[in-house]
Amino acid sequence: MNESYHKLIKGNKIFSESRTFNDPEYFKKLSLGQKPEHLWIGCSDSRVPANEITNTKSGEIFVHRNIANLVIHTDLNLISVLEYAVNVLEVKDIIVCGHYGCGGVRAAMTNNTFGVVDKWLRNIKDVYHKNQTELEKITDQDSREDRLTELNVMEQVLKLAETKIVQKAWHQGRNLEIHGWVYGLNNGLIKELNTICNDIKDVPEIYRYKF
Numbered sequence: 001m002n003e004s005y006h007k008l009i010k011g012n013k014i015f016s017e018s019r020t021f022n023d024p025e026y027f028k029k030l031s032l033g034q035k036p037e038h039l040w041i042g043c044s045d046s047r048v049p050a051n052e053i054t055n056t057k058s059g060e061i062f063v064h065r066n067i068a069n070l071v072i073h074t075d076l077n078l079i080s081v082l083e084y085a086v087n088v089l090e091v092k093d094i095i096v097c098g099h100y101g102c103g104g105v106r107a108a109m110t111n112n113t114f115g116v117v118d119k120w121l122r123n124i125k126d127v128y129h130k131n132q133t134e135l136e137k138i139t140d141q142d143s144r145e146d147r148l149t150e151l152n153v154m155e156q157v158l159k160l161a162e163t164k165i166v167q168k169a170w171h172q173g174r175n176l177e178i179h180g181w182v183y184g185l186n187n188g189l190i191k192e193l194n195t196i197c198n199d200i201k202d203v204p205e206i207y208r209y210k211f
């Protein structure tokens with residue numbers, strides 16, 4: 001058995017013991033149910049774990065992760081998570097968290113093929129194309145990639161606002177906010193993008209549903 005695998009099982013024992021050391025009821029309380037106030041849509045990248053980088057604990061964030069934190073309306077996985085989080089858990093915030101140095105964004109900026117993921121990354125190419133003029137004014141490749149990372153997050157925030165699930169919650173008078181963040185792998189800090197969506201007015205008219 002490989003050493004790093006064994007480390008996971010050992011690590012789990014340490015985790016379990018450390019949580020019950022000061023609070024013997026810790027897991028008993030958690031097992032009663034969850035009521036997280038935030039939904040996280042982040043990248044699968046191993047360096048961007050939702051709880052760790054926000055200094056939160058089990059039970060505080062409902063999490064969905066995929067390559068390059070994309071919101072695809074036909075993705076049953078994401079839409080199911082979103083529906084459950086908004087309608088059942090009644091989260092107050094949805095956070096789309098991208099990160100600088102994202103391999104998915106970098107790959108989408110090339111003309112190389114990588115396999116099935118090409119179809120997934122195609123969505124980032126669309127964001128690039130939509131913002132081509134702005135992006136190609138940036139001559140430094142890393143800065144251009146950073147900007148595309150930000151624009152990609154903003155696009156996903158809007159995609160969430162375009163869902164019937166979110167619009168229905170707003171229609172019912174719920175206070176549901178969608179935030180866009182980009183995390184810096186090199187400093188551990190989150191940059192809040194100026195892109196909060198919390199009202200149907202933030203959605204272009206053609207995407208609005210009537211209820």
Ligand code: CO
Nearest residue numbers: 043045102103
């Ligand atoms: Co990534």
